[in-house]
Amino acid sequence: MTGAAIRIEGLTKAFGPNRVLRGIDLDLPAGAVTVLMGANGAGKSTLVKVLCGVHRADGGRVLLEGRPFAPASPAEALRAGVVTVHQAIDEGVVPDLDVASNLLLDRIADGSVGVASARRLRAAARPLAEAVGLAADLGAPVRDLPLADRQLVAIARAMAHRPRLLILDEPTSSLSEAEARRLFGLIDRLRAQGVALLYISHRMGDIRRLADRVVAMRDGVIAGLFEERPLDTAGALRAMLGRDLGEAELEPAAGGRPVLEARGLVLRPGARPFDLVAREGEVIAVTGLVGAGKGTLAGVLFGTERPAGGDLRLDGAPFAPASPAEAVGRGVFLVPRDRRRNALVPDWDIGRNLTLPFLHRHAAGPFLRPRSETALGRRMVEEMGVVCQGVRDGIGTLSGGNQQKVVVGRWLAEPCRLLVLDEPFQGVDIRARRDIGARLRETAAARATLVLVSEVDEAAEIADRILVMAGHTIVAEHVNRALDLGAVMREAAEAAA
């Protein structure tokens, strides 16, 4: 460690009456990975936005290598060497341009690369791609790249600025294991080059693998700084939550009569057929790496994809939904992955987002009944524990965890036979995750519940049974009692290889 690249002193920021940052003091040393933890609403994103020039601080100051640093715009922060890779990867790339143009975008924008042939552009871009280990075709449009490569493009572009501070905001949330490992290798190299890294993540695996120091934020202040080895992650968690969380204890239930029965289900041509029975009252977690086929399973059950073969039955009757509407009609509900893209209506308030799927319940003929809507909104906000002023709050004012409570709550409003949740804990802080998990188990009695997660510890937190998926088939099954999570993880990884 070569001293503080960034020193933050007494930083404050308020939005109206809401004091989001209440005096942050923090050093970010060069050549070290500082992991920033905090429940949603703790002020992490605001801190990042001040550092990368989106917001201006109200008080306090930031020193970048000893000089005052108060960027008025993201471009200014970038020029000063503070580079941010956002969680939403597509904010960092231009999907329709090819890889080479994306890598050189900032130079094209500032005019130092003018009109050039495609070949010359590719030649200029190649070193940038190699520096981050990006193996993609430089002439391919970025939209055709897998997510992980798109993220590498964003990072490679950032590297062209010779960053002094690189901020990574939940960079692994949509990466597979192998892709994440490649990213970690890159982070190790940057650390060796003396870059200060600020890494925001909820994932314990990432934190154990990368962190030199862990900083916990709570309610707009630094609640704890941990830099002694071995890192006290439990202490950091406590500091972030302000209380002891304890392990979620659950008694696995056996389940009642079968709700969903799959016989010889083939998710895609060439995949091994498998059987699956989901019983009433049972919560089943299906875990596996990204690309293992969990998403396809969700799509088949909800009518957005067709299986390649096999037989599905719901309560004994044949079940082959051709559309989400048909699946919902049969009592199969899906909480989709990626709530921003697939679930939220961003212009709407909490109440309207809650009533979206069952709007006909709040209508007499075609006409809506606002009172019925508000009543349901209030009930679900209460039951799910959504932290808000009221059902009229815009959905965008909520933290990620509370948004997810709304998205889950929308489907808990009506009874169903089978509830499928696809990556319900993505971008959800640990406290909200426990709340949602507890609510799912409380309501599980009258239906079968299928939770698709790539994190094994999330599966262990909520499920009675854990199925391991790889190569679009189920490779192992465990009852969730005294499980060796490491072994389950290895099963998923090895079956995929």
Add this chain to the structure above:
Amino acid sequence: MTARDFAIRYGFLLLLLGMVGLFGWLQPGFLTVPSAVFILQSVAITGILALGVTCTLVVGGFDLSIGAVATSALMLAAYVMVVWEMGALAAVGLCLLMGAGVGLVNGLLIVKMRVPDLLATLGMMFVLIGLQRIPTEGNSIATGMALPGGGVAQGTFSPAFLALGRYRLWDVVPLSVVFLLLVAVLVWVFLELTRHGRLMYAIGSNAQAAALAGTNVGAYRIGAYVISGTLAALGGILLAARLGRGDVASGNNLLLDSVAAALIGFAVLGASRPNAFGTAVGALFVGILLQGLTMLNAPYYTQDFVKGAVLVVALVFTFALTGRGARARA
């Protein structure tokens, strides 16, 4: 409520009131019933078209073919009565059917063939502009015109049809204004108070989320274009009834004027989204402005300039002011 919130919410309505006051002060003839009736009549047709395009904007689409649908309805009505010598009812029915049909084709092109909305409706616009002139070889339709196949057209516009554009309730309120109010109320009720309207807004805001909530997104999209086409045909019928002949050159400004009205509507009451009330106010706003300027003897060629300026100001209201508000909340 902060000053900015107030400006976003009521700014445009205050501007409208201020404008009325200013014109009334400068030109005493402005604040009279005949002047008000004239304004309403001048915006009736664009208003109806604008309410249709509002429905397509709500589902995140756009209908560029409305102007062409309206003029096609105008020509079709004239053709039905003058050449085929049929009655008012047949003319109105066929025109509405034609409008709905065009909307259906637009919707199918966009939803089933996946043609982007602007391109599909632009293509439809060209098709219709050409098609409406083929039967008469590019000529306007009027009684006594020579037909391409020989002979002379004998039919006339039926009085019942002409009344649609010319009759005045109590000798004051033109029927077309009544139609505008009726359509505005119906579209408003549909979009704001029914679950279908709610789902259409959901589609416009996040179609993927609406689909995964079990909404039949394709059907609603197609429905929006059918509404748009039908209302555009209604506008064309009223235009034909007012003109009393099938004039190939009329209706040039319909598309741009009605789109402008719908977009100005975004700024009314700080809605920041397409909405029926805003669209009606937007149409009225443009009408009042033009009538005021005409009474003040501003030359005709300033009209487009003024309309454009109003549109730009309204869009600034919508996007700059509310956009900044949104960022402060984040």
